Amino acid sequence: MISSLRTKVLFLGVFIAPSMLLLSLLMLYPLLNSIYLSLTEFNFVYSEKPVFIGLGNYIKLLSDPEFWNAAKNTLIFATFFFILLISFSLLVALLVTSDLRGMKLLRTVVFLPIIVALSLTGVIFQWILNFKFGIVNHVLDLLHLPYLIKNWLGDPDVALFSIILVSVWRYSGIVMILFIAGLQAIPGDLYEAAKIDGAGWWHRFIYVTIPNLKETFIVTGVWGIMNSIKVFEQPFVMAYGGPAGATTTLYFYSWRSSFEFYEMGYGSAIAYVVALLVLIASGLNIFVLNRDKNLT
Amino acid sequence: MSRFILYVISGLIGLLFIAPFIWILLTSLKSDQDIYGAVRILPQEWTLVQYIHIFQGSVNLGMYFMNSISITAVSVAAVVLLSSMSGYGFARFKFKGDVLFIGFLLLIMAVPWAVYLVPIYIMESKSGLINTKLGLILPYITLNLPLAILIMRGNYRGVSKEIEEAALMDGCTVFQTWYRIMLPIVKPGLATVFIFSAIQIWEEFMFARTLVSDNINWTLPVGITMLRSEAQSWAFGTLSAAIILSLIPLLTVFILAQQYFIRGITDGAIKG
Numbered sequence: 001m002i003s004s005l006r007t008k009v010l011f012l013g014v015f016i017a018p019s020m021l022l023l024s025l026l027m028l029y030p031l032l033n034s035i036y037l038s039l040t041e042f043n044f045v046y047s048e049k050p051v052f053i054g055l056g057n058y059i060k061l062l063s064d065p066e067f068w069n070a071a072k073n074t075l076i077f078a079t080f081f082f083i084l085l086i087s088f089s090l091l092v093a094l095l096v097t098s099d100l101r102g103m104k105l106l107r108t109v110v111f112l113p114i115i116v117a118l119s120l121t122g123v124i125f126q127w128i129l130n131f132k133f134g135i136v137n138h139v140l141d142l143l144h145l146p147y148l149i150k151n152w153l154g155d156p157d158v159a160l161f162s163i164i165l166v167s168v169w170r171y172s173g174i175v176m177i178l179f180i181a182g183l184q185a186i187p188g189d190l191y192e193a194a195k196i197d198g199a200g201w202w203h204r205f206i207y208v209t210i211p212n213l214k215e216t217f218i219v220t221g222v223w224g225i226m227n228s229i230k231v232f233e234q235p236f237v238m239a240y241g242g243p244a245g246a247t248t249t250l251y252f253y254s255w256r257s258s259f260e261f262y263e264m265g266y267g268s269a270i271a272y273v274v275a276l277l278v279l280i281a282s283g284l285n286i287f288v289l290n291r292d293k294n295l296t
Numbered sequence: 297m298s299r300f301i302l303y304v305i306s307g308l309i310g311l312l313f314i315a316p317f318i319w320i321l322l323t324s325l326k327s328d329q330d331i332y333g334a335v336r337i338l339p340q341e342w343t344l345v346q347y348i349h350i351f352q353g354s355v356n357l358g359m360y361f362m363n364s365i366s367i368t369a370v371s372v373a374a375v376v377l378l379s380s381m382s383g384y385g386f387a388r389f390k391f392k393g394d395v396l397f398i399g400f401l402l403l404i405m406a407v408p409w410a411v412y413l414v415p416i417y418i419m420e421s422k423s424g425l426i427n428t429k430l431g432l433i434l435p436y437i438t439l440n441l442p443l444a445i446l447i448m449r450g451n452y453r454g455v456s457k458e459i460e461e462a463a464l465m466d467g468c469t470v471f472q473t474w475y476r477i478m479l480p481i482v483k484p485g486l487a488t489v490f491i492f493s494a495i496q497i498w499e500e501f502m503f504a505r506t507l508v509s510d511n512i513n514w515t516l517p518v519g520i521t522m523l524r525s526e527a528q529s530w531a532f533g534t535l536s537a538a539i540i541l542s543l544i545p546l547l548t549v550f551i552l553a554q555q556y557f558i559r560g561i562t563d564g565a566i567k568g
Binding site: 138254 | 299302303305306309310312313314315316317319320323331332335337378379381382384385386388389391397400401403404406407408409410411412413414415416417418419421434435437438439441442445470471474495498499500501502505506516517518520521524532535536539542543546547550554557558561562
């Protein structure tokens with residue numbers, strides 16, 4: 001059909017070339033350029049141009065206490081956020097797909113935070129969690145739970161966990177939608193058959209629902225991992241990495257190195273560490289779940 | 297009994313998710329004395345004074361709002377146009393290395409945005425694009441284009457080839473076939489791309505915060521967070537009003553097209 005040389009040229013030139021040109025210039029070139037930058041020492045304010053230092057930045061990372069602090073925070077954030085996000089979203093998705101009434105409303109309400117920019121979520125919760133004027137401490141006071149009143153964003157032991165909970169609020173709706181799609185794709189006969197075999201609610205969940213959600217677990221898992229590791233706006237807006245570095249994550253540390261200290265080479269190296277972590281964790285997630293599927 | 301417990305759980309979850317919106321709305325309807333007195337849930341006296349601050353122009357919110365609107369409009373229009381064209385190209389045209397292109401798109405999407413930011417910042421500093429709207433629009437287009445192309449490619453592939461062949465037989469040119477026949481069929485795909493990229497761009501913070509330091513071109517997320525840093529703790533009333541106003545565009549789209557929101561999420565997550 002579409003075969004003549006003229007149409008081929010037309011297709012390439014008019015339909016594909018503009019996108020590819022833009023993508024090469026603004027994505028491919030930066031991607032390659034930042035690999036090179038990560039191998040250089042380049043202070044954007046003081047240096048004339050990048051100086052090649054090989055793996056120097058990556059070696060420097062290993063003995064940089066701030067890097068290890070950021071790595072530790074990223075690991076804590078990613079672990080707790082990921083577990084909470086997946087389990088809580090699945091719980092809500094199960095409620096929404098049940099035959100309870102008013103569940104459409106629940107779905108809408110849980111999904112609604114998507115209209116709030118992540119950075120503005122930060123501002124909103126700074127106010128909600130405000131030590132003196134915030135509603136959370138006020139409600140805890142009203143409920144006579146004074147030992148739960150915390151300086152949510154000002155206490156180094158608490159701040160990271162506050163940010164985790166805020167992130168769960170912001171992201172659950174999206175993962176819930178993915179789980180709902182997965183749950184609705186499970187054939188109803190499977191549940192009927194399990195019921196006839198005398199399986200209770202819990203057994204149906206373990207032996208029918210969970211195994212049939214494997215594809216969904218891959219999708220939500222990869223999505224969750226990417227957003228666990230790339231946490232940036234929440235610590236930036238809510239605490240600027242503080243107090244005392246307690247919410248400095250790798251992504252934030254990378255940005256700070258590049259655009260507060262203008263160490264473009266070092267910042268790029270950290271950004272590549274983040275990229276590598278995302279790729280490894282996502283790959284691992286897919287590998288583990290796919291291997292399981294082959295066994296069953 | 298167990299149903300009752302499930303209703304209680306659902307109600308609590310719903311309350312926890314809606315409460316932040318209500319608290320911000322209530323804060324925006326209080327006076328400053330009310331906000332920084334003893335904490336009360338409802339305003340002592342309902343007032344629009346915080347909104348009046350904004351509309352009197354004591355803060356530059358109107359400007360940030362217009363910046364966000366124009367930057368989002370141009371970027372989204374470009375993403376929709378470019379993806380509707382190249383998506384068609386990739387769906388219907390075999391050429392050497394097209395698999396390579398798809399792999400390239402997937403790779404671009406997998407890499408965190410921070411990796412692109414440093415080289416783009418350096419490039420824009422050298423070419424004078426830093427601090428301009430165009431300097432934000434260009435990366436916004438290309439950051440959202442790969443997923444948009446994949447979504448559109450999928451949509452075009454779902455259309456049966458016979459429709460196109462009939463159009464070509466009838467003497468339509470390739471361009472006419474695309475414009476008159478194909479585009480109307482893939483409208484749901486266009487809507488998905490539109491909403492997905494509109495959310496991404498309207499809410500984007502890192503690039504907007506980094507590439508624009510001059511407040512004339514700040515977008516809403518940057519402007520509001522900057523106001524918060526300047527104001528430290530006294531301006532949460534005005535900030536709340538600003539946040540409520542900033543939610544209106546996406547809330548409108550949300551109410552009008554929730555199903556496309558949902559499609560955007562599922563398509564986006566599965567292909568991303």
